[in-house]
Amino acid sequence: MGFPSDLTIARGANLKPLDEVAAAMDIPSHLLQPHGDHVAKIKLSAVQELADRPKAKYVVVSAVTPTPLGEGKTTTTVGLGQAFSHIGKRATIAIRQPSMGPTFGIKGGAAGGGYSQVVPMDILNMHLTGDxxxxxxxxxxxxxxxxxxxxxxxxxxxxxxxxxxxxxxxxxxxxxxxxxxxxxxxxxxxxxxxxxxxxxxxxxxxxxxxxxxxxxxxxxxxxxxxxxxxxxxxxxxxxxxxxxxxxxIMVDALRPNLMQTLENTPVLVHAGPFGNIAHGNSSVVADLIGVHAGDYLVTEAGFGADMGAERFFNIKCRASGLVPDAAVVVTTVRALKAHSGNHRIVAGKALPEALLAENPDEVHAGGANLRKQIENIRIHGVTPVVAINAFPDDHPSEHAAIAEIAASMGVRAAVSTHFSDGGRGGVDLAQAVAEAADEPSDFAFLYPDDASLREKIEIIATKVYGADGVDIAPAASRQLDNYERNGFGDLPVCIAKTHLSISSDPTLMGAPTGWRLPVREVRASVGAGFVYPICGDMRTMPGLGTHPAAHEIDVDADGNVVNLS
Missing domain, CATH: 3.30.1510.10 (Domain 2, N(10)-formyltetrahydrofolate synthetase)
Structure with missing residues (x-):
């Protein structure tokens, strides 16, 4: 028999009552608002009721620039959270709620995978509590x-x-x-x-x-x-x-949702902002609760460190006032091989055979992307740890190549088998993260509030993306001028660009240099509190592919969801 499907594994979960899960966070039952048997909302009064408790170490999980298939960042977040219990620590996990668009499209759900999942995964990937x-x-x-x-x-x-x-x-x-x-x-x-x-x-x-x-x-x-x-x-x-x-309409939606992993680690699931035109992080209110609910709070930022992590630091941390203690950069062998420029990976299609062949030199060739994403964490004064998310087709020599890249940057790295082994497969990673989180933090925002919008764009483009500069189209320049006249100039910026490259060109692999960031349009999310320059063609309404998951997802005679991935 092959490895069981995520849904099969999830259906075999031994779930604890949610009041027991909450008790592990020292959250009393009077703060819970049950939604069925396996989900509860946490009342907003918890933010104040828990505020005087000691703060957990705050860890953000990011990644290298992903392939179209993703590199298992959510799975790693869940696996790391579970792994802390194997080294005698209590962790809470905070993630975004999946959108049903990708769930019924090509990407599938976002509950993690294998033996590092949030459960019940069908409830998580569908309506949850209706937020x-x-x-x-x-x-x-x-x-x-x-x-x-x-x-x-x-x-x-x-x-x-x-x-x-x-x-x-x-x-x-x-x-x-x-x-x-x-x-x-x-x-x-x-x-x-x-x-x-x-x-x-x-x-x-x-x-x-x-x-x-x-x-x-x-x-x-x-x-x-x-x-x-x-x-x-x-x-x-x-x-x-x-x-x-x-x-x-939104009052109930502001209360975060409590679930659990396969190993009964508490998970706060709340909000799901787009990772391209928004900040791509789960909610501040979930973090304000979770940071007082154990030894570690592990949260996740969308896409690579040039996108989700940069916005986590400069937008989310501005809003929350929380300061991160460490950051994880998830990488895979296939991602770094893809960044060598020798392979083309297409969502929904099988991986190229050559990508699976043992080739540590190709891992080194794509290592520039990992090195740049490590730098993108460090420029914010946060200690990074490289998580090598192991796949069955990897070779030990390729894992060693990633470890060598990390060592050359002076950062910790750990191979993690959390997908197949659950929390015990992430013990080395948990120990490395714990060591990093104990080091002094020198966190700082990338730019001050009073910098002009143009200055903020330039700083991100040159320091995070590695661009030589910024080219602002005349229409975008007029928009920037108008936003500053309207009093929006002190807002942070959230640059909307492709997630498939550190640059604005999805075909450029590795860590491109010798290019300039083109800003064709600028929009303002004044209520959210950021301005977003648009650099490239951003699809804010995806379409279904030739064979979307919607063709296969169904229910059985008992009303159980089937073929969900």
Whole structure:
């Protein structure tokens, strides 16, 4: 028999009652709001009730630039959290909630994998407690209020061609990327072109992830910019009286969700902001609870260290006030071989045979990407640890090659077999992370708040991406000027670019040099609290592939989900 499927492993889990899982975090039962047998929400009063307790060591898990198949970052996060119990430590894990778009598309779910999973994985990958649906409803409520505002006479004087607020849906549907609304008769609204994004790309989702309380979330929702007047001044959700209804829809969603791993390690699952145009990290409120609930809080940042980790440091840590003690850079043999430039990996297709052949020299050839991502952690004053996520087709000589690259950078590295062996397979990694977290931290933001937006973009482009400079298109330059006139200049920046390269060109592997970052457009998520320059073609509404997972996912006669991956 081959290795069992993730769903088979998950169905065999020996789950503990959630009050016992919470008790392991020293969270009393009166702070729990049960949602069925295996999920509970934690009341927001926990943030204050736990605030005086000692702080856990705060660890962020990032990665090298991933292949289209991903490198097992969530699996490593879960495996590391489980591994701490094998060295006598208590850990809590904090991750994002998966979007159903990728779950029913090519990527599959995001519960981890093998024997390092969050369970029940079918509940996690589907509706969970309805937070995504609340974000969808709140976002679209504002869309409805906006279109009604136009229909009722447009008292705010919103310029029709400067409306920036679209609609969202948690489904991959390319047919909705560009649509026309308001067709029909006079009473059916004002005709205009708009479109849909996936729910994970909603600014409301980013707000959910960065808010620390209901009053703060309400204020952030009010600051959402829906469009601009002819003179360039911003029109907000507050201006058109849409923010209050949004907040009413979002109250329950702000409470983080408690689940557990296969080894009963506590997991806080909350929010799921897009990793390209948003900060791609789980919620601040989950971290504010989890950081007082054990010896270690292990959280995960989306994509590579040039993206999710940079935003974790400069956006999420700004919002939370928490300071990280260590960072993990997940890498795989296949990722570094891909960064040699000798292979082409396509999502949904089998790996090239040559990629699986023993070739430590090819690992070294792709090592430039790992070295740059280690640097990207270090420039924030945080100690990195390299996690070598072992695959069955790897060769010991290739793991040794990765360890040599790490040693040349003066950082710890550990081979981890958490996928096949669970927490005990991550013991070496847990010990290395514990040692790193005990070292003095010198954490610092990459740029000050009062730097100009152009300066912030330039700093990230040159220091994190390795670009020679930035080329800002005339339209983007006008947008930057307008944002600073509107008072948005003190916001951090969240650069929207490909996740498949440290550069803005997805075909450039390794750690490219001799290139410049092209900024073609700049948008403002004022409620979330960042400005995002767009560098390349960003799809905010994915489409389904030729053979999406939606073709196979089904239910059996007893109502159990089958063929979920």
């Amino acid at each position: 995504f649906h609340a974000v969808t409803a709140a976002h679209n409520m504002l869309s409805a209020v906006l279109d009604n505002h136009l229909f009722q006479g447009n008292a705010q004087g919103i310029a029709p061609h400067d409306i920036t607020w679209r609609r969202v849906l948690d489904v991959n549907d390319r047919a909705l990327r560009n649509i026309v609304v308001g067709l029909g008769g006079r009473l059916d609204g004002v005709p205009r072109q708009t479109g849909f994004d996936i729910t994970a790309a909603s600014e409301v989702m980013a707000i959910l992830a960065l808010s620390t309380s209901i009053p703060e979330m309400r204020a952030r929702l009010g600051r959402i910019v829906v469009g601009y007047r002819a003179d360039g001044s911003a029109v907000t959700a507050e201006d058109i009286k849409g923010a209050g209804a949004m907040a009413a």
